[in-house]
Amino acid sequence: MSVVTTEKHQNILVIVSNNPPVNALGGAVRQGLVDGIDEALSDDAVEAVVIRCDGRTFFAGADITEFGKPMQGPNLGEALDRLEASSKPVVAAIHGTALGGGCEVALACHYRVAVPSAKMGLPEVKLGLIPGAAGTQRLPRVVGAAAALPMVVIGNPISAKQAHAIGLVDKVVGEDSLADDAIAFAREQIGKAPPRSSEGTANEDGIRNPAIFDEFRQKNGRKIRGFEAPEAGIQAVKAAGELSYSDGVAKERELFMKLMTGTQSAAMRHYFFAERAANKIDGIDPKIDLIPIKKVGILGAGTMGGGIGMNFLSAGIPVTIVELKEEALERGVNVIRKNYENTAKRGRMTEQQVEDAMSILTPSLSYDDLADCDLVIEAVFENMDVKKEVFTKLDGIVKQGAILASNTSYLNIDEIAAVTKRPEYVLGLHFFSPANVMKLLEIVRGEKTADDVLMTAMKLSKQIGKVAAVSGVCPGFIGNRMLSPRQEQANLMIMEGANYWDVDDVLLEFGFPMGPFQMSDLAGVDIGWHRDPERIETLRDALCAVGRWGQKVGKGFYDYDEARQRTPSDEVKQIIAEFAAKAGKEQREISKDEIRERLLYPMVNEGAKILEEGMAQRASDIDVVWINGYGWPLYTGGPMFWADTVGLDNLVAGLEKHGLPVADLLQKKAAVGGKFNG
Numbered sequence: 298m299s300v301v302t303t304e305k306h307q308n309i310l311v312i313v314s315n316n317p318p319v320n321a322l323g324g325a326v327r328q329g330l331v332d333g334i335d336e337a338l339s340d341d342a343v344e345a346v347v348i349r350c351d352g353r354t355f356f357a358g359a360d361i362t363e364f365g366k367p368m369q370g371p372n373l374g375e376a377l378d379r380l381e382a383s384s385k386p387v388v389a390a391i392h393g394t395a396l397g398g399g400c401e402v403a404l405a406c407h408y409r410v411a412v413p414s415a416k417m418g419l420p421e422v423k424l425g426l427i428p429g430a431a432g433t434q435r436l437p438r439v440v441g442a443a444a445a446l447p448m449v450v451i452g453n454p455i456s457a458k459q460a461h462a463i464g465l466v467d468k469v470v471g472e473d474s475l476a477d478d479a480i481a482f483a484r485e486q487i488g489k490a491p492p493r494s495s496e497g498t499a500n501e502d503g504i505r506n507p508a509i510f511d512e513f514r515q516k517n518g519r520k521i522r523g524f525e526a527p528e529a530g531i532q533a534v535k536a537a538g539e540l541s542y543s544d545g546v547a548k549e550r551e552l553f554m555k556l557m558t559g560t561q562s563a564a565m566r567h568y569f570f571a572e573r574a575a576n577k578i579d580g581i582d583p584k585i586d587l588i589p590i591k592k593v594g595i596l597g598a599g600t601m602g603g604g605i606g607m608n609f610l611s612a613g614i615p616v617t618i619v620e621l622k623e624e625a626l627e628r629g630v631n632v633i634r635k636n637y638e639n640t641a642k643r644g645r646m647t648e649q650q651v652e653d654a655m656s657i658l659t660p661s662l663s664y665d666d667l668a669d670c671d672l673v674i675e676a677v678f679e680n681m682d683v684k685k686e687v688f689t690k691l692d693g694i695v696k697q698g699a700i701l702a703s704n705t706s707y708l709n710i711d712e713i714a715a716v717t718k719r720p721e722y723v724l725g726l727h728f729f730s731p732a733n734v735m736k737l738l739e740i741v742r743g744e745k746t747a748d749d750v751l752m753t754a755m756k757l758s759k760q761i762g763k764v765a766a767v768s769g770v771c772p773g774f775i776g777n778r779m780l781s782p783r784q785e786q787a788n789l790m791i792m793e794g795a796n797y798w799d800v801d802d803v804l805l806e807f808g809f810p811m812g813p814f815q816m817s818d819l820a821g822v823d824i825g826w827h828r829d830p831e832r833i834e835t836l837r838d839a840l841c842a843v844g845r846w847g848q849k850v851g852k853g854f855y856d857y858d859e860a861r862q863r864t865p866s867d868e869v870k871q872i873i874a875e876f877a878a879k880a881g882k883e884q885r886e887i888s889k890d891e892i893r894e895r896l897l898y899p900m901v902n903e904g905a906k907i908l909e910e911g912m913a914q915r916a917s918d919i920d921v922v923w924i925n926g927y928g929w930p931l932y933t934g935g936p937m938f939w940a941d942t943v944g945l946d947n948l949v950a951g952l953e954k955h956g957l958p959v960a961d962l963l964q965k966k967a968a969v970g971g972k973f974n975g
């Protein structure tokens with residue numbers, strides 16, 4: 298059956314797309330839309346048209362899998378011009394998510410009706426693009442430049458209610474009566490001159506007040522730093538006010554094509570599919586029966602335990618949190634409440650939602666209260682003996698069939714699982730700090746972890762809004778394991794004469810939010826310090842001994858002013874020089890290029906080893922880990938994709954030049970001009 302069909306309801310022609318899973322606008326769909334409009338125009342009995350989709354959503358955008366391939370059938374822009382030019386009114390009937398090209402279809406229609414749960418948006422920017430079917434020109438003409446800017450430049454979808462408020466949706470209709478309500482609405486428009494978005498005048502707000510563009514740039518500076526598409530989006534929306542419609546469309550095309558052929562968009566499209574691929578586990582049927590998780594237990598209400606618990610509370614899953622002492626328990630619960638209240642203060646939660654979340658939290662000092670949990674996550678001290686003791690105890694108390702997870706950062710999950718009588722129900726759930734904020738969840742698959750246990754964890758991660766990636770059992774798993782060669786090189790280089798601020802700046806310029814020494818200042822240089830100022834064995838000991846404990850005391854590697862601006866410190870330079878002299882390290886100038894190569898190439902090399910050992914299923918999973926857990930810049934596609942763009946032969950040459958080891962897999966791939974991805 299054709300993906301686009303038509304149905305006649307007396308004088309209304311309904312064009313229906315059915316292209317699962319998300320009605321992406323592939324060639325056949327575009328052709329179907331054009332044919333549908335032709336049919337409506339050539340049939341005198343038809344007086345108005347409705348476009349709607351079957352399945353879970355209105356068109357969710359262009360078909361991303363077609364990008365970079367020769368175009369089949371009409372391009373979307375042409376198809377939409379035909380649609381808008383129709384002399385008979387055309388109504389978009391929206392449910393699910395009208396995204397990207399789907400939102401552009403809706404914009405080209407003369408009217409838009411939507412169900413309350415529908416969302417609309419232009420997420421192209423998240424793929425390193427801007428809308429390419431006149432969305433940047435039609436949208437401002439309908440809703441104004443000020444309302445169009447966040448949609449085009451940030452790309453978050455808006456609700457039907459918000460869309461109605463800004464004039465993007467004409468009517469919000471019944472949740473369960475979209476098809477009928479849209480037909481009735483279309484009937485009301487018969488005989489009226491169809492309003493065309495390309496002729497709208499709301500865009501004049503940007504001419505009256507051109508300052509909005511700069512203000513927007515400034516307000517979102519941090520969010521869009523390093524990305525090319527947001528600036529192109531601002532320019533396109535601005536052009537919608539300054540240029541004629543057709544010149545504006547030409548401008549959009551020019552900007553769009555430049556982005557489409559660039560590396561950033563290729564990287565971000567890679568990431569889009571990487572995130573989805575990471576959900577799939579080779580050799581496990583995605584339809585496997587899952588273990589219902591109705592109640593979660595958390596052990597330890599420290600830095601991690603509280604944040605981990607919040608994820609479940611926010612998703613409406615009851616949590617029991619267990620601590621050793623009343624004081625620690627109280628502190629942990631208070632932090633949870635405070636975090637929620639701060640979110641409410643910023644308007645991102647209602648008071649009621651705070652109370653709802655807190656009402657399903659049960660603090661306890663007894664392990665026995667974990668007995669009926671379906672999943673217990675342990676977040677106690679990072680010490681194998683403690684973990685073993687805790688798991689032995691949990692195994693005896695928590696009901697059979699329940700999952701026992703550890704949040705350990707480095708320890709061996711198999712060794713932990715071995716103390717229980719249910720190793721197949723044990724796995725690692727490695728959250729990142731702050732656990733209620735960071736998107737990444739590394740799921741550590743033990744040697745004996747059962748398939749349904751693993752898939753339950755994957756599913757659960759989606760439910761709590763995390764991006765999951767599976768790692769095998771190895772020290773530091775995927776993320777921390779790759780961090781360690783970077784840290785090692787950073788420490789070595791500052792002893793060889795590199796400026797520590799250059800090391801940070803190189804990573805900052807690459808697109809990381811901060812470098813290792815800034816990170817150390819932020820976390821606290823004194824974390825894990827033995828607290829004896831007389832005992833100076835490491836650089837850290839030396840800094841701590843003179844009170845350079847980090848940002849919290851105004852000085853660490855850097856000196857900080859009241860605005861927390863950092864300046865390199867002469868005292869620290871001196872301390873490093875003394876250490877280097879004592880170690881007999883020869884000093885030389887180290888270029889930023891060398892710094893970048895020595896920081897990043899060994900990470901990719903470690904990634905290659907992780908793949909070689911089968912600790913990650915695929916290179917793109919590693920990209921998912923580093924982008925979501927460690928601030929690796931999305932627009933480079935993650936370490937493994939980035940390595941492909943650098944060229945694996947260049948990488949090998951770089952590692953050899955710096956006297957660093959080269960993994961077999963990397964060597965092999967480079968020798969045949971291969972890539973990690975594709």
Ligand code: 3HC
Nearest residue numbers: 319321357358359360361362396397398420428429430573
């Ligand atoms: N093209 C091709 N495939 C797509 C797709 C698209 N636009 N959107 C989703 N898919 C695929 C996914 O890869 C996934 O495939 P898989 O099952 O084989 O892994 C499947 O559809 C289901 O997707 P999700 O797992 O993401 O399903 P969800 O229900 O969680 O989310 C969604 C649905 C909100 C629509 C989400 O898929 C999404 O955000 N899609 C992308 C939307 C987008 O970016 N649109 C803009 C495209 S660019 C464009 O339109 C350019 C235009 O201006 C010219």
Ligand code: NAI
Nearest residue numbers: 597598599600601602620621676677678679704705706730
């Ligand atoms: P923390 O020291 O802040 O909290 C641990 C809590 O566990 C303390 O409140 C302690 O009272 C409690 N506790 C200890 N033994 C207990 C027991 N037997 N029963 C109940 N409660 C007990 O430690 P943090 O930072 O939260 O780390 C916890 C785990 O998470 C560690 O395994 C750590 O490696 C891991 N982790 C930490 C990250 C971080 O950034 N802090 C990031 C990712 C993982």
